[in-house]
């Protein structure tokens with residue numbers, strides 16, 4: 284399924300027919316078979332003129348529902364992989380699935396929970412320490428997004444942040460190439476894929492500074508393939524160690540199925556029923 288394709292969705296213009304036609308803009312771009320495309324398969328009416336005014340729809344990658352483009356947040360960055368100009372997940376899914384990691388205003392309970400998350404995600408991504416002074420110097424002591432000058436803060440940073448660049452929620456480790464950000468920009472960026480947050484010129488510069496391939500930064504969000512591979516291979520060991528976080532495990536499994544079409548339980552010797560349930 285290509286979640287970047289835009290569909291024109293409309294009812295057949297024959298008042299006696301209630302068939303809904305769904306035609307991709309990609310197909311509409313090929314002029315030669317246009318009449319065949321616009322022909323209603325039920326009544327045979329050719330729906331030219333209707334198609335131009337038809338609303339533009341696309342599929343959500345998470346819930347897989349076909350919805351009007353207005354249900355998707357705009358994408359900051361237009362390229363062939365984001366030709367709809369919209370994000371891959373609908374607003375509803377974005378709030379449900381991704382924002383728990385983004386929310387900068389956390390209650391004490393959420394804080395405790397999130398440090399557990401961090402441990403779990405740190406374990407999976409293979410997180411290791413990074414030399415923060417080196418990163419700070421590399422970015423010239425300035426927030427990469429807004430350019431604000433930042434004090435160097437080794438411990439308990441207030442303003443200076445080392446952003447994951449590639450989100451921890453998708454199991455990427457910090458040492459992959461962190462970005463120096465101020466705390467405001469970090470709160471906005473947190474959990475987003477670089478292409479969802481930075482402009483094209485920024486992505487090119489970021490690629491040079493972090494050493495992360497431009498193609499990866501500018502593409503669609505994806506899980507760290509090494510972490511996914513590790514999970515599939517060592518799922519029994521993983522479950523034994525982290526079984527006390529069933530909701531996280533279910534979430535990670537569901538997200539990896541959606542994003543990468545891989546079920547991390549495929550090689551598991553035994554999985555408790557409560558982890559299987561939705």
Ligand SMILES: [Zn+2]
Nearest residue numbers: 295300323326
């Ligand atoms: Zn019809």
Ligand SMILES: [Zn+2]
Nearest residue numbers: 343346373376
């Ligand atoms: Zn959705």
Ligand SMILES: [Zn+2]
Nearest residue numbers: 426429465468
């Ligand atoms: Zn900033």
